[in-house]
Amino acid sequence: MTIETKSKLNEALAWEALADVMDPEIPVISVVDLGIINSISVAEGVASVSITPTYMACVAAEIMRRDISTALRKSGFRSEQVTIRHSPSWTSDRMTLEGRSKLQAYGIAPPSDRANRDTLPECPQCESSSTNLLSPFGSSACKALYKCDACGEAFERFKCK
Amino acid sequence: MLPLMMGLIVLSINKGKSGMTTTPQRFLADDVSSELAILTRMGDDALVLGQRLTEWCGHAPSLELDIAVSNLALDSIGQARHWLTLAGAEEGKGRSEDDFAFWRDARAFTNALLVEQPNGDFAMTMVRQFLYDAYLKLILEDLVGSTASAVMDLAGGMLDEVEYHLRYAQDWVLRLSGGTEESSRRTQKALDHLWLFTPELLLRDESVEIAASNGFSPRRTTFAEDWRAIVQPVLDAGDLVLPEMVDGISGGRRGLHSEHLQLMLAEMQMIQRTHPGLQW
Numbered sequence: 001m002t003i004e005t006k007s008k009l010n011e012a013l014a015w016e017a018l019a020d021v022m023d024p025e026i027p028v029i030s031v032v033d034l035g036i037i038n039s040i041s042v043a044e045g046v047a048s049v050s051i052t053p054t055y056m057a058c059v060a061a062e063i064m065r066r067d068i069s070t071a072l073r074k075s076g077f078r079s080e081q082v083t084i085r086h087s088p089s090w091t092s093d094r095m096t097l098e099g100r101s102k103l104q105a106y107g108i109a110p111p112s113d114r115a116n117r118d119t120l121p122e123c124p125q126c127e128s129s130s131t132n133l134l135s136p137f138g139s140s141a142c143k144a145l146y147k148c149d150a151c152g153e154a155f156e157r158f159k160c161k
Numbered sequence: 162m163l164p165l166m167m168g169l170i171v172l173s174i175n176k177g178k179s180g181m182t183t184t185p186q187r188f189l190a191d192d193v194s195s196e197l198a199i200l201t202r203m204g205d206d207a208l209v210l211g212q213r214l215t216e217w218c219g220h221a222p223s224l225e226l227d228i229a230v231s232n233l234a235l236d237s238i239g240q241a242r243h244w245l246t247l248a249g250a251e252e253g254k255g256r257s258e259d260d261f262a263f264w265r266d267a268r269a270f271t272n273a274l275l276v277e278q279p280n281g282d283f284a285m286t287m288v289r290q291f292l293y294d295a296y297l298k299l300i301l302e303d304l305v306g307s308t309a310s311a312v313m314d315l316a317g318g319m320l321d322e323v324e325y326h327l328r329y330a331q332d333w334v335l336r337l338s339g340g341t342e343e344s345s346r347r348t349q350k351a352l353d354h355l356w357l358f359t360p361e362l363l364l365r366d367e368s369v370e371i372a373a374s375n376g377f378s379p380r381r382t383t384f385a386e387d388w389r390a391i392v393q394p395v396l397d398a399g400d401l402v403l404p405e406m407v408d409g410i411s412g413g414r415r416g417l418h419s420e421h422l423q424l425m426l427a428e429m430q431m432i433q434r435t436h437p438g439l440q441w
Binding site: 052055056057058059085086087088089134135136137138139141145161 | 225226228229231232233235236237238239240242243305313314315316317318319320321322325329
């Protein structure tokens, strides 16, 4: 590797690589959009990434850790260290605006702001605000189940945490 | 099979077997440090409760409740994985979370008797959940002040989720106790049975005292009162009557369990014991 190539192995490149690492269960949203990346630092071609999974029992966490390692390798980093930190716990406010709109387009209502945590979501199908909560627990640890009174469809929402 | 597999799927994701011999451990070791005792009982509480909750999978009163209780189970098993992994590291004998979960007999488990009680009906399950989550919330709040950074980190991560569970269980206790004559009767019956196991939750044995004094597992002096302050208003709002009780029943922390635990473990551990080292 030339010195010039080596100097491109920086934080910006790492962030770029991680923007293509998708949530295994919600394939439209990346680990960057989710806001699970605490920090990235690069030294001598070695990338150190700290992440906080969304939920303690998130079964996707280990997959995401592996995928992050793979993505960093593919970008040319000599080696990588991905560490998991549980506190402070992830909050849904860490999700990016882009992430929220990608979720909506995919059919999953994005989380509310923590300040307004009990507000009802708009239906991702028909955009009606006549929705109600069926269960605080959905098909995965991070989602809750709602129903739209207007179009009758059930839908999930990423939970506010 | 599915509840069993659910537990196994999560617990066997851990890779990299150390070549550890898979000899079942039957009794509590004498030389267990207070740190190891605390980590193990945190993990055992979570594991046993998680396994109990998976028994509802496919059998709950409604589809939404099936998903909800399965999620509670998953969260609990997730907690167990973290605590038992830390316990293995603390013990320093190369035992993994899977070794702790699948290769110990009931006599070596240190969970509270409350969590091994059979699920019974939905009222029994929700009353158990409520009484336990009130306890767990306080434990985690105290553990956030631990001098051990790994413990502090885990406790901080779990606290939000446990508060979510507590709210859920509390809502169900109120809904059932204030529902029909039948649901109210069943809730009272659940409380009559499970109340006997609550003094054990509040027990301050030697491990608790040592771990509290060295900062590893801080424990507020008002723990019993604070627990009662969470639980009492809900029971009162549900017009539930507290049973007369003297001492309650304990022994779980010393490996002395009800007849239920070994049966549950037999089902949970069967596949791993039949095919040692099995991985998904």
